[in-house]
Amino acid sequence: MSVLVFAEISDGKFKKATFEAVSYGRQVADMLGSKVVAIAIGNGANASELGEYGAHVVKTIQTSDSFTADAYAAAVNASANEVSASTVIISNTYTGKSLAPRLAQLMGASLATNVVSMPDTSNGFQVKRSVFSGKAFAFVNLQRDKKVIAITPNSFEIKTFGESAVVESASSSLGSTGLNIDAVNKVTGKIPLTEAEVVVSGGRGMKGPENWHMIEDLATALGAATACSKPVSDMDWRPHSEHVGQTGITIKPNLYIAVGISGAIQHLAGVSSSKVIVAINKDPEAPFFKAADYGIVGDAFEILPQLIAAAKN
Amino acid sequence: MKILACISVVPDTTTKITFTENNSQFNTAGVQYILNPYDELAVTRGLEIAEANGGTLTIVHVGRAESEPVIRKALSMGANEAIRIDADPTDAQYVAEEIAKIAVGYDLILTGRESIDYNGGVVCGMLGSLLGITSINVVTRIDYADGKFSFDRDIDGGRETVSCAGPCVASAQKELCEPRIPNMRGIMAARTKPLQVLAPQATANFANYASYELPAAKSGVRLIDASEAGKLIDILRNEAKVI
Incomplete structure (x- = not known):
């Protein structure tokens, strides 16, 4: 059993939100007594860096292809199967939000987005998520054996563990996509x-x-x-x-x-x-x-x- | 061309959110329900594309009979017909599975970016996966030409232009279009348009909502005199430590 973290890469680098997700994943893994594996899809990022934030293993898929929900979900699902992941952690960015539902479907997992707490496993598996556009919070029980949790950026302090991660190529590759990317217009140097x-x-x-x-x-x-x-x-x-x-x-x-x-x-x-x-x-x-x-x-x-x-x- | 727009019914944006029964139930007393604002965009753009291509737009909603005034509103905007799946929309997975059962045979399926009550934003992707079709989140433009759909979608830190052949499912983001306001003719016509009620097909729940809480109230504002506004920066740096 393991906790898998989707380590999002943007412009050849891991985002701050990725470090939050890895550090959150490590704390969940420590609760569940399992290992943290990160899956990093894309080029350029320094995969071993994720050890600092708690990843034990980082699996990489080198690709210059832009994000598409179908191809990425297939690849992350393959990794989840390979490492017997019970829980997958994703950051609730635009990319994460597109990926999470397709991945949850493929895994047959319960899904919670906009999550703002660590899971409470004292009685089942419960997370707190924001609802009514921030006017309230809800406590949700995730009932399936497998879970996909998308955490809200800036909700969790990044913890460092001072460890190094084992970096290896994932045995899966990026799946096929039905989507053509015709043009990308990114505002560089601006904070999302x-x-x-x-x-x-x-x-x-x-x-x-x-x-x-x-x-x-x-x-x-x-x-x-x-x-x-x-x-x-x-x-x-x-x-x-x-x-x-x-x-x-x-x-x-x-x-x-x-x-x-x-x-x-x-x-x-x-x-x-x-x-x-x-x-x-x-x-x-x-x-x-x-x-x-x-x-x-x-x-x-x-x-x-x-x-x-x-x-x- | 056959287009399907999935709609949810949500509390009006001005609603003050409260809970009852020991914070386990949303307090519906006095709440005004509306068509989810993002779904209104999905319906509008779906209609524009259907009208330009000699197609039809079907509305689908998972919910009880209380939702029918909102479904009629979508019909009065110009939709051809509606389907209501008679069940409580308990979680996104349930809603997606129920919709997927009737969603086969459409060229384009549209949802809102998210509902403004539970804010999941996941039905689009779930439908894509359940139906084995391409899903495109948060689109600000949809056009159809030469057998292909073209979209602009919001991505982290920018925007992307993407395209695919149908069938596909996309979620509507602001900027997609101006919501269409029903006219008197549309309102009259909507009364007699077909609204089919289907029984749910018993899908299992994946998640359940145990309880709710309201955000902690602020302890009170600390005012800084406008003549020494610069002090605020000092406070934020050295006391609040947020910059």
Whole structure:
């Protein structure tokens, strides 16, 4: 028996979310008294690095093929069979979310996505996952012998084990896919919103897209990703991909700074799991102040330059 | 061309979420139910493609009779017919297996990116696997030409253009289209459109929801004077230690 971790590679490197998944997998394996095997599909990443985060063995499949759910699911399933994996850990990124359901199907496994806790095995196998777009959590019993768990990025501290992993080629190869990849358009050097540790977000209070350089400057100074509220993306001030909230992206950074966002229930749903929330708004009655840890009441255009200057310092 | 759109019925986005019976049940009292916003996009784009190619759009929903007003809404948007599988949608696996049983023979199957209640986002992939067809998550564009479907899909840190022959299943992301608002003619027509109710075919559950909890309330906001806003950075660095 073993715990298998899908070690996602992006641009020739493991992501931070991958280290979280491996370290989570190791802790699950320690609970279950089994070994951790990571499966890394792609080129360039330094597979032995995963030993540091708790992997005992790393199986690699070298390929330059882009991610497709069908081909990857077949390959991960083959590895799961090979190492008799009872549990597979995946990070809940776009890639992970595409892979997890197909893999769970192939394995006949119970599946939980958006998982934010270690499993509780005191009575069966239970995990906590976020539901209602972050407005609540649910405790779910996974009833099948095999489980696929997709963990929310930024939910678990990365533990290091100072070990080295055995690296070997997987005996399976990438399966065939029905999908043609025609073009890839990746924004390089930008932190994906769902994985960012710090997010600076603007709302209608920013008054127009021409003022967004202030949000971007603060984000750059803090090494943060940028986001926006629904009205802002609806008015096309910012792309839809930046919209956080109930019908946008749900995020869980360590720090969320909301500038000129009132804090409607739908917006709060998408960001309330953030560890620390800062609200900046000229209206002292803005609902966001009830959900925030720190707040500044005042004009964003006067406050932002001060924050940018302090952050650069 | 035959297109199938899978819809779920969810609490309105403004709903304040609470639980009853010792936090084991979602409190449905006073809750307004709506067509899941992402599924609304799936229905709309499905209709646009069906109309442009002389095809039909079928709606499928796993749920009880209370869902019928929402199913009628999808019909009033222009769908040709609907199927309701009369069962509680207990988990995604169950829903996917029930839908898979009626989903054979469609060229394109559409779901929403996720339901805004349980946020699993997994029915698309499960259907792909159950039916042995290609699945494409979080698509922001779908076009059909020369016997092929073409999609833009969100990936980590960017976007990809992909294509495949049908049948395939895709999940709708924002930006796919503007949701269609039913007109009076559509609403009248929807009343008499076929809505078939099928019995479930007893699939086993893979997961069950034991209990729920609400996020811990914040202990209260600490206000910093706007004239010394720079202090906030210092606090975040040295006290909260988040930057």
